[in-house]
Amino acid sequence: MNAPFPAPSPTESTVDAAPGAMLTVRIRRDGGFQAFTVARRPAQTVLDVVTEIQREQDPTLAYRFACRVGMCGSCAMMVNGRPRWTCRTRVAAVAEGDGLTLEPLRNLPVVKDLAVDMEPFFAKWTAAHGAFEPGAVPADDFAVVAPESPERRAVDAGIECINCGVCYAACDVVAWNPDYLGPAALNRAWTLVNDVRDRGQDARLAAVSGDAGCQSCHTHMSCTEHCPKALAPTFAIAGLKRATARAALRRFGARHFRRPA
């Protein structure tokens, strides 16, 4: 399995700075950068740093967080050029020299300072048919889904996504092609393609095809590398490529090689 960024565990030693050392923090604001200085502390996270700056130095700094324990994904931003959860990023692990550079999540419109508008991210989620489609007629009985079946395993591999936007920010294809649906939306679509109860598969496969769809993924694997939940959108998207290819070939064959009645 592709692991997420190696983050030091609490028992692992990191390069903690000497007592009294200071940290220079460059934060992207208003088209430029603003520099702050905070004291370094043991086991300090980037969220600790941003919070200290906002509460004690500049209350006008805008940023997001909620659970602060790596469950909600609200605190995602670019830390030294990479999208990360600030609550789960130790300063000692990522500081370059004595400095940190903080920017809002890439590929999304900036509301203010470090807070981005997640609307385009969720719009693409919907555009990829990222919602369960029960169909017009309710099923007669409960669906039997064996946990070890290939379809359920495929769903399990991607179902833990919490829509934090880190993969979307990491994706170069999103940066190059603003229409591209992105790894999270496509990963969710794949979990639904493998949902044996879903009745909207044809429309979903069409929705994830095309220049904005799965065929535009070039397997950079930045999404899989950066996902804090250790999901692998690259392989979900590969599954969509296979599924859409097979469906297209079937349609092509049916249209051109239909046996006369």
Next chain:
Amino acid sequence: MSPLLYVAQRGTAVILAVAVAVHLGTILYAVRGGLTAGEILGRTQGNLAFLVFYGIFVIAAAIHAPIGLRSILREWTRWRGRSLDGAMLGVAVILAILGLRAALAVYVA
């Protein structure tokens, strides 16, 4: 790209993988000690197998390359839409014509 374009690109990729392996192997074998026209043509003149091989090779490349170019142009320049698609079709046709001409050239020479 559409699913069919994707299938075309990946399908021709497999064909090209085999053809390129054969082609590279031939080149590496042929280039030892220098390469003359006589040596190239001696191998391909009147050789129907080579003609068919190169014919398939050319058609596969003429399909594969423009689809790749389309992605590059769409993502790294502002060009997109029907004019880009048309231009890439033109590239495919030109490559096919030039390539089949070359395959014939070394067959009849």
Next chain:
Amino acid sequence: MTAGAPSTIVPRRGALHAARPRAGLAAALLHRLSGLALALFLPMHFIALGTALQGADRLESFLGLTHNGFVRTAEWGLVSALALHLVLGLRVLAIEWFATHERTALVVSACVAAGLAVGLLFLLGGS
């Protein structure tokens, strides 16, 4: 602890400028650039071979033009690009169709090594 004034330090952003270039991105860029080089070279290759239509002498004199260091280097580049594009393409097919979960950096390094090995074989042969 002080707040500084807004400055115009050039921002670093995105995977290209991140602390360490990513292996998957490197593979994709090498694959794309080698493909582009091949696509640009291919028409010239076809035209060159097409000169054989006017007889072996025409092709021979054309090839004679190519027996210099500059062209030799370009040929090496193209053979390497071909091998590299092939091997990296096989990696993409493996990920897409056989769902191979890989140790990306290792596999990409192996691909680049294979491509360069073919190029080296080319250089070792020939006049």
